[in-house]
Amino acid sequence: MKPPQQQRGNVEGVLLSRKLFSSLLIALIVSLGLVCLYYGTSFAPGLRHRDHHPADGSDPVFRSFVAAASDEDEYPSSLSRDAADLVVKSFPVCGMRFSELIPCLDRNLMNQLKLKLNLSLMEHYERHCPPPSRRYNCLIPPPVGYKAVIRWPASRDEVWKVNVPHTHLAGEKSDQRWMVVNGDKINFPGGGTHFHFGAARYIVHIAQMLKFPNDNLSNGGNIRTVLDVGCGVASFGAYLLSHNIIAMSLAPNDVHENQIQFALERGIPSMLGVLGTKRLPYPSRSFELAHCSRCRIDWLQRDGILLLELDRVLRPGGYFVYSSPEAYATDEKNRRIWRAMSDLVQRMCWRIASKKNQTVIWVKPLSNGCYSRRDPGTTPPLCSSDDDPDAAWNVPMEACITPYSKSK
Numbered sequence: 001m002k003p004p005q006q007q008r009g010n011v012e013g014v015l016l017s018r019k020l021f022s023s024l025l026i027a028l029i030v031s032l033g034l035v036c037l038y039y040g041t042s043f044a045p046g047l048r049h050r051d052h053h054p055a056d057g058s059d060p061v062f063r064s065f066v067a068a069a070s071d072e073d074e075y076p077s078s079l080s081r082d083a084a085d086l087v088v089k090s091f092p093v094c095g096m097r098f099s100e101l102i103p104c105l106d107r108n109l110m111n112q113l114k115l116k117l118n119l120s121l122m123e124h125y126e127r128h129c130p131p132p133s134r135r136y137n138c139l140i141p142p143p144v145g146y147k148a149v150i151r152w153p154a155s156r157d158e159v160w161k162v163n164v165p166h167t168h169l170a171g172e173k174s175d176q177r178w179m180v181v182n183g184d185k186i187n188f189p190g191g192g193t194h195f196h197f198g199a200a201r202y203i204v205h206i207a208q209m210l211k212f213p214n215d216n217l218s219n220g221g222n223i224r225t226v227l228d229v230g231c232g233v234a235s236f237g238a239y240l241l242s243h244n245i246i247a248m249s250l251a252p253n254d255v256h257e258n259q260i261q262f263a264l265e266r267g268i269p270s271m272l273g274v275l276g277t278k279r280l281p282y283p284s285r286s287f288e289l290a291h292c293s294r295c296r297i298d299w300l301q302r303d304g305i306l307l308l309e310l311d312r313v314l315r316p317g318g319y320f321v322y323s324s325p326e327a328y329a330t331d332e333k334n335r336r337i338w339r340a341m342s343d344l345v346q347r348m349c350w351r352i353a354s355k356k357n358q359t360v361i362w363v364k365p366l367s368n369g370c371y372s373r374r375d376p377g378t379t380p381p382l383c384s385s386d387d388d389p390d391a392a393w394n395v396p397m398e399a400c401i402t403p404y405s406k407s408k
């Protein structure tokens with residue numbers, strides 16, 4: 001049957017628009033392909049800087065963006081005006097000079113914003129996030145030549161050097177066996193400032209001090225979470241895993257810069273942070289054991305406020321393992337600090353569980369009993385009853401003891 005004239009006209013029209021559509025589609029695919037190819041090569045690590053690496057270290061693709069964003073004071077008005085209600089579909093990559101930017105811990109920005117930070121309170125190691133107009137909205141690029149990470153458990157002992165291109169710590173801490181440069185890798189022999197002979201032996205020593213069965217620090221599963229304060233490259237936390245213990249390792253970006261970068265590259269739970277003026281970001285009673293070996297913290301400052309913060313995050317009967325000259329050195333200065341610390345922890349109702357071989361282990365009480373038996377007016381006071389011990393985000397520390405809730 002012959003189709004009517006009108007219908008044929010329609011069919012031709014459809015065919016024509018189909019042709020047009022498919023050629024448009026092909027053009028679109030080709031141009032997308034070209035765009036991908038261009039961006040693909042400029043994102044590929046190692047390729048990026050081979051040909052056109054501008055002197056300022058910024059990425060050629062996004063140079064204009066980065067130049068605007070990194071400008072000291074001036075932002076293009078469109079960027080600052082729209083930054084708050086920007087709906088982002090994709091992020092550009094930041095220039096290479098931002099490859100180690102940590103947005104809320106950016107010392108350069110803190111200087112530029114002229115924040116009044118009290119260095120003796122360590123406020124400069126605390127979080128200070130940029131206002132919306134100073135946010136970069138770009139992705140931090142990996143270091144040039146970045147390799148796929150070595151996976152746990154091999155990563156406990158080695159990482160690619162090119163992934164954390166900072167080796168001055170290896171030189172500085174070589175005698176303490178923190179880490180050793182070995183060709184294109186960095187090795188971690190497991191040492192620390194206090195435990196040159198390795199974290200594994202040190203952990204067994206702690207378990208022995210506490211008379212735990214089988215020299216196993218987990219004590220039959222009673223110790224599961226540990227907070228390591230001033231952790232270095234976090235070897236202590238790394239070796240706790242074989243005792244079935246998860247440690248959170250904490251250190252600031254201080255003179256041992258990049259220590260947390262190494263810890264994270266090794267796959268050890270860790271975070272940049274400091275005992276300064278704000279609570280640690282954990283609810284009360286988060287950890288069964290806290291540890292500090294030569295963490296260089298003055299625990300006596302401000303009426304013991306930092307030790308009281310450790311006390312808050314320790315569970316009932318939790319331990320504080322302290323390996324530091326203050327606990328064992330015999331010179332007058334360290335003896336004086338030891339006496340003052342002993343006095344403070346006694347008023348906090350801690351008692352010594354064991355003291356041996358340059359390490360003291362205190363244990364926190366199991367109930368409120370000891371607190372209520374203290375002489376009236378004894379410092380530190382108990383925190384007020386409207387204090388929420390589990391509020392942890394951006395909460396200022398206070399020099400008070402967090403009691404257990406009444407129902408306990």
Ligand SMILES: *[C@@H]1O[C@H](CO)[C@@H](O)[C@H](O)[C@H]1NC(C)=O
Pocket residue numbers: 118119120121
């Ligand atoms: C820093 O804090 C300490 C302790 O609170 C205080 O004595 C000192 O005056 C403060 N310094 C500055 C510069 O604010």
Ligand SMILES: *[C@@H]1O[C@H](CO)[C@@H](O)[C@H](O)[C@H]1NC(C)=O
Pocket residue numbers: 214216217218219220221242243244
């Ligand atoms: C320690 O004990 C835990 C169980 O409580 C076990 O999983 C772990 O393998 C033990 N580790 C060592 C080193 O003995």
Ligand SMILES: *[C@@H]1O[C@H](CO)[C@@H](O)[C@H](O)[C@H]1NC(C)=O
Pocket residue numbers: 205356357
């Ligand atoms: C601890 O000290 C004792 C004697 O004081 C010694 O025999 C032992 O080897 C020491 N242990 C460690 C781990 O240093």
